Amino acid sequence: DSLGISFQGDGDWQGSLGFDNITTWPAEDKSFAEPLRIVDFSQGPTPVPRYGKTELTFSVNRPLLNPFSSKEIAIDAEFLPPDNSEPVRVPAFYYQEYRTEALPEDHGVGERYVPVGPGAFKVRFTPRQAGSWRWRLRGAYRSPVSGVSESVAIPERALEVAEGPGRGFVRLSPRDPRCFEFENSEPFFP
Numbered sequence: 497d498s499l500g501i502s503f504q505g506d507g508d509w510q511g512s513l514g515f516d517n518i519t520t521w522p523a524e525d526k527s528f529a530e531p532l533r534i535v536d537f538s539q540g541p542t543p544v545p546r547y548g549k550t551e552l553t554f555s556v557n558r559p560l561l562n563p564f565s566s567k568e569i570a571i572d573a574e575f576l577p578p579d580n581s582e583p584v585r586v587p588a589f590y591y592q593e594y595r596t597e598a599l600p601e602d603h604g605v606g607e608r609y610v611p612v613g614p615g616a617f618k619v620r621f622t623p624r625q626a627g628s629w630r631w632r633l634r635g636a637y638r639s640p641v642s643g644v645s646e647s648v649a650i651p652e653r654a655l656e657v658a659e660g661p662g663r664g665f666v667r668l669s670p671r672d673p674r675c676f677e678f679e680n681s682e683p684f685f686p
Contacts, residue, residue: 532647533557544657549621571633575630576630587619589617629654632649632651635649
């Protein structure tokens with residue numbers, strides 16, 4: 497086995513390079529015998545209060561060259577309200593926990609971020625009405641090696657939302673567009 501790296505530029509360059517956190521990729525996608533799946537799934541506690549946050553956390557069973565690229569992986573949650581009004585689509589985002597570490601004195605003043613554990617995808621959602629919501633996940637993956645596309649879905653699941661003390665989101669006041677207010681019409685002063 498070997499690894500080759502090539503750098504190209506407009507002019508001559510001389511200096512040193514350091515490599516950290518190199519990711520390798522299978523030479524062929526044939527090693528992916530199992531279909532694309534959502535794994536390590538967890539859902540926050542229920543019921544969720546109205547205007548409270550619910551969070552879905554999960555991974556996929558594929559190595560990702562760039563988990564931030566929607567051309568490689570894109571997963572959306574669709575939340576269906578109790579009154580059967582328009583569904584709310586929320587895109588998943590890639591999340592990595594970090595800790596900070598002071599840089600050694602010979603690197604100057606500052607700190608660096610060091611990953612803690614593996615990254616995962618998250619969906620965060622704030623329901624605006626109480627009742628029995630339903631939600632589902634749908635996603636698409638395109639291999640950066642072969643270009644082969646796959647899709648994945650989680651069937652509908654329930655999300656119970658209880659009445660809560662929340663005031664709602666901040667918006668322009670319909671009575672006076674120079675002012676802000678919460679959805680329950682209480683004034684908001686930034």
